[in-house]
Amino acid sequence: xxxxxxxxxxxxxxxxxxxxxxxxxxxxxxxxxxxxxxxxxxxxxxxxxxxxxxxxxxxxxxxxxxxxxxxxxxxxxxxxxxxxxxxxxxx
Numbered sequence: 001x002x003x004x005x006x007x008x009x010x011x012x013x014x015x016x017x018x019x020x021x022x023x024x025x026x027x028x029x030x031x032x033x034x035x036x037x038x039x040x041x042x043x044x045x046x047x048x049x050x051x052x053x054x055x056x057x058x059x060x061x062x063x064x065x066x067x068x069x070x071x072x073x074x075x076x077x078x079x080x081x082x083x084x085x086x087x088x089x090x091x
Contacts, residue, residue: 003027004062007071009036021045054090
């Protein structure tokens with residue numbers, strides 16, 4: 001089974017990423033990368049990482065994935081209030 005995880009570099013997604021790596025589950029990470037340098041991931045594993053805005057996802061990005069775990073979101077009130085339209089599109 002191949003899992004497609006949106007938001008895998010964020011607060012919750014990084015926890016799931018570590019679990020998937022520990023269990024040797026094949027997955028693709030998909031994240032815009034706002035927090036990619038925050039070292040939220042404990043493990044540097046062997047998985048495909050796509051750095052891209054969720055609103056630009058293409059069918060080919062899913063690359064034969066069997067399921068999607070959608071964790072991408074603008075994650076706090078100040079970001080959400082900055083532009084409600086964008087927040088609605090992403091979340």
